[in-house]
Amino acid sequence: MEPDLTQLDEYLDEAGVDGYLVDADSEDADQYYLSGFDAPDPFVTLYDGDVRLLFTRSLEYGRAKKEARAETVERGADFGYAEKAQEYGPQEARSRVIAAFLDSHGVGSVATPPRFPLQTADGLREQGIEVTADDSGAVTEVRATKTDEEIEYIREAQRANEAAMARAEELISAAETNADGELVLDGAVLTSERVTEEIEVTLLRHGCALDETIVACGADAADPHDRGSGPLLTDEPIIIDIFPRNKRSRYHADMTRTFCHGDPSEALREWFELTDRAREAAIEAVEPGVETDVVHGAACDVYEDAGLPTLRSDPTTETGFIHSTGHGLGLDVHEMPSVAESGETLQPGHVITIEPGLYDPEVGGVRIEDLLVVTEDGYENLTEYDIELAVA
Template structure:
């Protein structure tokens, strides 16, 4: 991928400058290069993007990235450092020389460096060009996400098998006389994913009252007859693309209200997916689900449905576009989640989440895992 010339021309800038590690999805997207240390990506009008890296990373950058590569030494950094003594000032001079004029930077550009750069050129702030590019996936990118999602579904099946195989002692689940806790199950899921090339962080395994808090990670022993919410969003370590999926289960017999909530949330998910196609706004889909919940007797506000219906997924687990009150028109090639939920402190929570590709005339759902409450 290459940063386009049009935003540069609109800003009257000579180059786009990004400084970050590949933990920044924009950097990985534009360069295809993985690095734990921040490096510069500089894209001048009419030219290919350039990576500026330490000498030790030069050969690897040439091999792995789809950019031109120059070392800091060849870019004059060490000569500037002899003049300035201050690394920030030397870095600013190096970047200014490579850019050849005013620059365009993302909102995340480091302030300390921006202040040094402003002594040498004008800085313009980009309004999300790269995030907009990332929002529309190529067929290859969609396949990368499908792959991540398939392994994630397998991990959910693995987690369910552990819950099913657990014995119950006074309602608490245990495996081989060891309590089956949220932490235990989360770690087992993470190991399962890592063996298959996916890295998971902050996985939600919550139970009972914890499920009323949408992003509670969960702690303590899992119990029978209460909702168990599992939300997985791992990243493929090779491609960088995420999956995202949530299911809610009960080992045993849930009460009638949990059953009814599950049914209404499942209906909301079907409704949301049925509306998705190019040209439909994310807000229209979100608002339709709100109306469905309210018509089913579930108010929204401080309890009930208290978050957006969905979001984009790619090299970040949360990216454009959104299915929210402010969601804009969807484009073919967007990959979005549909994740309705209901949350009540007195009852618990239910969330079901699928993910798929926006098409011109519909929605290609990547998630094939069934909706089942009782396991």
């Protein structure tokens, strides 16, 4: 994939700097996006109109020359790292090598991502390089608008996500109930941990990985980020939130469904129906040029009209709708734009979640989440999974 970095060029012109510098390993999404290179140890990427890589050590040098999205690939040895390390010590030598690398490309001033190693910044300043923190997150802004290829990566991850969700629903649906109201499958209590394991195994079989997921039942589901633990219970809400990353493309998907084995209470049914209506209202508001606070507001309207609190109506509430309506998604599971009161303008190519929810320990929690891409004339919902509360 060749990203369009025109917006980054404009940022460099406006900031009055010669280049953009990243010092991180490839788990940093900005680093991976700019370099196109996957490495477990930190390396330096310079963007000065072209992408240029520098490796202090030579371990990744040969592979980077073949695989990286870079005009030039250089190493510490090209700038006398060994001699400098002997004279100045390894850290100052690294600073001197990076400074020499920048100087060789006519770069005397750089902007850096908001999260950039302080030691690297201080070391470069000592070598006469002007270092400015980019508080706007210019590369992150560029990443927010996805190419058709990136959207296909996300779509692929979402299909794997749906297979994992189907496996989780299958387990819950097939379970019976013991005298304590716990779900039992194949003679053993069905726990959050067991369902999580099945989700993760299914994702692996579809080329995806996930370190964490949410399978939260009953009162656990009243906390939006409680991972859940222990036995799953009949007649109680079970929130399942899966956000895998495709191991090949590194792009994420995200989806939440709420299930109930048994007989949902009247309150739970009402909450589920309201949340589905809030989801639909927010989705209907999505189109290019719309501010995200309008989308968020559409979900809030549904809840507030039903007499339920939201953070918009009561910023101190601890129950009701207590989070934003969604977030951007791509190389990071949470990225720009935020679908919240803060308000950002939706553009074609933005991939966002729509995930309203209600929470109260007395009822539990309900959340329903779809994944959308903003198109030239509206949106496409990348989620194909049914929305049903009762599964048995």
